[in-house]
Amino acid sequence: MDYKKIGLTVGIEIHQELATETKLFCNCPPELNKDGYEFTFSRKLRPAQSELGEIDPAALFEFLKGKTIIYQADHRTSCLVEMDEEPPSPMDKEAVDIALTFSLMTKGAPVDEVQVMRKTVVDGSNTGGFQRTSVVSLGGEIEVGGKTYHLEQVAVEEDAARKISEDGDTITYRLDRLGIPLIEVTTAPEMHTPQEAYDVARRIGSILRATGKVRRGIGTIRQDVNVSIMNGGIIEIKGAQDLGMLKTLVEFEAQRQVTLVEIQGELKTRGVEASDLKPDLVDVSEMFAKTESKILLNALKRGGKVYAVKLKGFNGLTGKELCQNRRLGTEMSDHAKFKGGVRGIFHTDELPGYKITQPEVDKLRKTMGAEAGDAVVIVADDESKCKSALIAVVDRAVQALSGVPAETRSANQDGTTRFTRPRPGAARMYPETDVRPIQISADAIAMTLKDLPDMPEVKLEKTQKKFNLNSKLATQILDSDHYDLFEELVVEEFSPTLIAVTLTEDLTSMRRDGVPVENLNAESIRGTFSLVKLGTTVKETIPDILTYLAKNPSRNPTMAIRDLGLEMMSDEDVKQLVESVVKERESLVKERGMKAMGPLMGVIMGKARGRASPQKVNKLLNASIRAIIE
Numbered sequence: 001m002d003y004k005k006i007g008l009t010v011g012i013e014i015h016q017e018l019a020t021e022t023k024l025f026c027n028c029p030p031e032l033n034k035d036g037y038e039f040t041f042s043r044k045l046r047p048a049q050s051e052l053g054e055i056d057p058a059a060l061f062e063f064l065k066g067k068t069i070i071y072q073a074d075h076r077t078s079c080l081v082e083m084d085e086e087p088p089s090p091m092d093k094e095a096v097d098i099a100l101t102f103s104l105m106t107k108g109a110p111v112d113e114v115q116v117m118r119k120t121v122v123d124g125s126n127t128g129g130f131q132r133t134s135v136v137s138l139g140g141e142i143e144v145g146g147k148t149y150h151l152e153q154v155a156v157e158e159d160a161a162r163k164i165s166e167d168g169d170t171i172t173y174r175l176d177r178l179g180i181p182l183i184e185v186t187t188a189p190e191m192h193t194p195q196e197a198y199d200v201a202r203r204i205g206s207i208l209r210a211t212g213k214v215r216r217g218i219g220t221i222r223q224d225v226n227v228s229i230m231n232g233g234i235i236e237i238k239g240a241q242d243l244g245m246l247k248t249l250v251e252f253e254a255q256r257q258v259t260l261v262e263i264q265g266e267l268k269t270r271g272v273e274a275s276d277l278k279p280d281l282v283d284v285s286e287m288f289a290k291t292e293s294k295i296l297l298n299a300l301k302r303g304g305k306v307y308a309v310k311l312k313g314f315n316g317l318t319g320k321e322l323c324q325n326r327r328l329g330t331e332m333s334d335h336a337k338f339k340g341g342v343r344g345i346f347h348t349d350e351l352p353g354y355k356i357t358q359p360e361v362d363k364l365r366k367t368m369g370a371e372a373g374d375a376v377v378i379v380a381d382d383e384s385k386c387k388s389a390l391i392a393v394v395d396r397a398v399q400a401l402s403g404v405p406a407e408t409r410s411a412n413q414d415g416t417t418r419f420t421r422p423r424p425g426a427a428r429m430y431p432e433t434d435v436r437p438i439q440i441s442a443d444a445i446a447m448t449l450k451d452l453p454d455m456p457e458v459k460l461e462k463t464q465k466k467f468n469l470n471s472k473l474a475t476q477i478l479d480s481d482h483y484d485l486f487e488e489l490v491v492e493e494f495s496p497t498l499i500a501v502t503l504t505e506d507l508t509s510m511r512r513d514g515v516p517v518e519n520l521n522a523e524s525i526r527g528t529f530s531l532v533k534l535g536t537t538v539k540e541t542i543p544d545i546l547t548y549l550a551k552n553p554s555r556n557p558t559m560a561i562r563d564l565g566l567e568m569m570s571d572e573d574v575k576q577l578v579e580s581v582v583k584e585r586e587s588l589v590k591e592r593g594m595k596a597m598g599p600l601m602g603v604i605m606g607k608a609r610g611r612a613s614p615q616k617v618n619k620l621l622n623a624s625i626r627a628i629i630e
């Protein structure tokens with residue numbers, strides 16, 4: 001795709017969790033609770049009209065109408081502040097300091113006073129209905145590939161609760177993540193290809209890690225991406241957790257928008273106008289009374305209805321692929337789900353299908369007065385849900401006449417996105433009066449500047465030199481989730497290369513083989529290395545032990561060695577093994593003398609399967625051969 005021609009423009013917001021001692025507005029530890037939760041409580045959100053911004057607040061109300069939010073919590077990772085039962089404590093100064101450090105590393109201009117604002121959040125992920133956010137600096141720049149990219153601002157925010165599930169009218173969140181300090185870095189919309197977006201996000205991520213004060217691991221850094229093309233609305237994509245996916249995300253989104261513009265052109269050619277698209281909904285339940293389609297039949301049995309609407313001029317377009325796995329019909333379905341709470345829709349471009357037959361489709365078209373160029377959409381559910389859903393479908397069809405509608409979307413696993421809600425207006429912020437501002441003095445700036453961490457390339461060079469690593473390995477370990485563990489283990493006299501390879505390449509290849517490496521904690525890796533150091537096992541067995549521990553998280557390294565039969569052989573056993581092998585091959589020894597060492601070492605080490613140290617075998621074998629030839 002010619003990204004220049006389509007006028008692709010991308011801006012990124014990076015959210016990185018900070019490795020502080022406490023959460024941003026209370027003293028709870030900034031950690032997720034892996035052991036589940038102790039209690040739940042529920043809330044119903046009642047957002048005030050004025051807090052919802054300008055665009056389509058009615059839709060947001062509709063979304064929240066009657067929804068119950070359940071929060072799962074425990075006493076260790078959350079307190080009354082997260083529950084919104086107690087006012088927040090003063091803002092954590094450490095978080096502000098880390099943000100200030102990043103700002104100065106990227107040449108931003110710090111504000112005089114860090115003021116806490118409330119940003120309305122309507123999805124229930126914050127118990128108070130708002131997220132606290134504070135701008136720390138404005139502007140700034142980074143260099144990537146010889147080009148300068150500008151930052152708009154750096155802010156400190158509280159992370160939201162994490163969504164566990166969504167089921168009909170109930171959304172469940174876990175409270176542990178709420179209040180973990182985040183740094184939010186917003187770039188100017190200056191990227192024009194998916195590769196540039198990826199490179200800039202990667203660069204910002206590595207500068208953040210260079211502060212040495214950020215949390216690592218899956219979910220600790222998330223990207224929101226704004227994508228637009230010429231003549232289209234701005235699309236905000238939330239929650240890309242995987243940097244590797246960012247490129248695909250932007251590629252797919254560009255493709256989706258280009259196809260939407262093509263559809264817009266086609267609709268114009270067909271002479272379709274907004275006035276042609278009317279929400280004239282027809283109850284077609286009777287027509288499907290004896291259908292083979294279980295989805296329709298089940299809805300009817302529950303007392304629901306089947307409703308249909310005609311989309312003039314949309315034949316062939318509802319089924320048109322926008323990008324991989326997404327059609328215009330999928331977009332309409334997202335809107336129907338959002339506004340109507342239905343599970344999905346059917347459109348004539350995908351029918352006959354789903355056990356809906358050709359004669360049924362013919363009859364449907366006839367009843368709806370659909371001509372060859374028209375499409376018909378049907379939905380089966382409670383009557384009121386059907387109606388809201390189909391009105392949303394018609395609204396989305398009208399939007400298709402103007403190309404790319406501005407909206408907020410969420411990233412899917414495969415790099416595609418789905419509609420989540422209309423884009424809220426910009427005026428959603430209001431001051432938080434419960435928290436005092438923090439001053440940033442000229443002295444504080446001077447002190448931070450004096451002690452600024454190395455930029456990533458300097459740190460890379462130093463790491464390479466200090467540990468005698470090649471550049472690839474040094475880059476990998478600096479980017480990895482285990483850099484701290486690496487530094488810790490290196491102190492314990494292991495070869496830095498061995499540790500770096502284990503913590504990066506070995507773990508990566510294990511992950512590729514489907515090993516659940518996320519189950520490995522620092523303790524099991526540390527324990528495995530100490531057993532090697534103690535001589536309980538040899539370093540060659542480390543990948544086997546870690547694989548076993550990842551698959552059996554309840555076992556410890558000592559148990560793993562026993563379970564895998566990797567305990568070292570006793571000195572006596574090694575001696576017997578060496579002597580028996582030498583005896584078996586006495587003729588070879590007599591024939592080749594000391595030159596038999598090589599082949600015999602191989603045989604013995606093979607039989608010992610990592611349970612004997614090569615040095616020890618070497619010494620014993622040498623003595624044993626000498627005894628024969630001398």
Ligand SMILES: [Zn+2]
Pocket residue numbers: 023026027028077078079080081082179
């Ligand atoms: Zn707390």
